[in-house]
Amino acid sequence: MSALLPPEGWGFETRAIHAGQEPDPTTGAVIPPISLSTTFAQSAVGTHQGYEYARSGNPTRAALETCVAALECATSGFAFASGLAAEDALLRLLTPGDHLVIPNDAYGGTFRLAARVHSPVGLSWSAADLTNIHALAAVWRDETRMVWIETPTNPTLTVVDIAAVAAFAHERAAMVVVDNTFATPYLQQPLALGADIVVHSSTKYLGGHSDVVGGFVAVNDPETADRIGFLQNAAGAVPGPFDCYLVLRGVKTLAVRMDRHCESAREIVAMLEAHPAVAHVLYPGLPGHPGHGVAARQMRDFGGMVAFLAAGGEAAALAIVGRTRLFTLAESLGAVESLIEHPGRMTHASAAGSPLEVDSALVRLSVGLETTADLVADLRAALDGVG
Numbered sequence: 465m466s467a468l469l470p471p472e473g474w475g476f477e478t479r480a481i482h483a484g485q486e487p488d489p490t491t492g493a494v495i496p497p498i499s500l501s502t503t504f505a506q507s508a509v510g511t512h513q514g515y516e517y518a519r520s521g522n523p524t525r526a527a528l529e530t531c532v533a534a535l536e537c538a539t540s541g542f543a544f545a546s547g548l549a550a551e552d553a554l555l556r557l558l559t560p561g562d563h564l565v566i567p568n569d570a571y572g573g574t575f576r577l578a579a580r581v582h583s584p585v586g587l588s589w590s591a592a593d594l595t596n597i598h599a600l601a602a603v604w605r606d607e608t609r610m611v612w613i614e615t616p617t618n619p620t621l622t623v624v625d626i627a628a629v630a631a632f633a634h635e636r637a638a639m640v641v642v643d644n645t646f647a648t649p650y651l652q653q654p655l656a657l658g659a660d661i662v663v664h665s666s667t668k669y670l671g672g673h674s675d676v677v678g679g680f681v682a683v684n685d686p687e688t689a690d691r692i693g694f695l696q697n698a699a700g701a702v703p704g705p706f707d708c709y710l711v712l713r714g715v716k717t718l719a720v721r722m723d724r725h726c727e728s729a730r731e732i733v734a735m736l737e738a739h740p741a742v743a744h745v746l747y748p749g750l751p752g753h754p755g756h757g758v759a760a761r762q763m764r765d766f767g768g769m770v771a772f773l774a775a776g777g778e779a780a781a782l783a784i785v786g787r788t789r790l791f792t793l794a795e796s797l798g799a800v801e802s803l804i805e806h807p808g809r810m811t812h813a814s815a816a817g818s819p820l821e822v823d824s825a826l827v828r829l830s831v832g833l834e835t836t837a838d839l840v841a842d843l844r845a846a847l848d849g850v851g
Contacts (some may be wrong), residue, residue: 484530499523524705535649538682540689547665550679551699560586562609572812604646619807621753630658668798678711725768741847746771750784776825787846802832
């Protein structure tokens with residue numbers, strides 16, 4: 465669905481609240497109605513008001529697509545039923561024999577999709593440290609057609625220089641995809657840095673309330689947009705109108721939520737750095753983080769995701785994630801409530817035994833919007849119990 469950019473000069477928060485969301489012309493409703501119809505009347509064969517069948521297009525979905533595309537400064541946006549449905553559509557842009565490069569610490573679902581779904585039908589792939597252009601060059605092939613970036617990565621919060629990787633890939637006629645889920649369009653603008661495609665799990669920060677599953681793709685190139693739009697309709701992995709409404713509602717408060725996520729994350733990181741039960745903290749906001757300089761240059765702030773290695777190894781990590789009270793032991797991230805998990809046994813279990821296997825001592829935090837002092841105290845108590 466094509467998304468027109470808002471008037472020149474609109475700020476991010478204004479776009480989040482108004483782009484694609486004009487008052488309803490029939491009733492004056494300031495919130496876009498949830499359009500549940502699966503089919504739309506035609507005044508004559510092939511003559512309609514822009515909608516024919518709900519898989520192909522829906523007014524509520526169109527509002528969401530217009531809004532999030534505007535936040536990514538993209539000309540086109542496409543909503544999907546999940547983040548992995550969106551990723552699957554992007555991998556379908558490749559053909560048998562093509563080669564894909566993914567990060568060596570990519571999200572486990574991305575690895576599973578590439579290695580176990582698309583690889584058996586002819587897609588080849590390699591994992592590389594995308595913070596090192598020489599490492600990317602080492603896995604490059606003549607048939608490499610796509611580089612897949614996460615930044616910050618899930619779960620180790622590695623930061624990749626989008627502009628540098630995009631320049632390298634474009635010199636070799638490959639496209640660059642950036643998974644912007646952790647940063648969100650509020651903190652990072654991959655298309656402006658040279659990326660060709662942005663993908664999100666809108667289940668996370670865009671929705672922001674742990675009550676909807678969705679995915680999103682944003683692009684500027686018209687030909688790529690046409691191909692993605694075709695795949696969205698042909699494969700049919702589209703979100704329902706109520707799901708679109710929930711994501712659109714979440715997006716309205718994205719900026720203020722991200723500011724608070726970042727603020728609380730900084731205080732939690734300060735406590736973790738001083739605690740003897742923590743061996744190492746992974747957070748781009750730390751001056752000692754290898755990607756700190758790149759993150760400071762390409763991000764507005766450093767995000768609400770934090771990871772750390774338990775000093776006592778896997779046993780200690782498992783004990784910590786089982787002892788918190790406000791940090792809920794659960795998968796997913798990016799919502800108003802704080803979450804804690806053990807990636808090796810939870811979200812990234814599919815990567816066990818692969819080049820993407822994560823350290824068994826790793827703990828991942830999604831810092832929510834609870835009172836910051838309460839979160840710090842909760843986590844400190846869990847650490848004290850295993851220290």
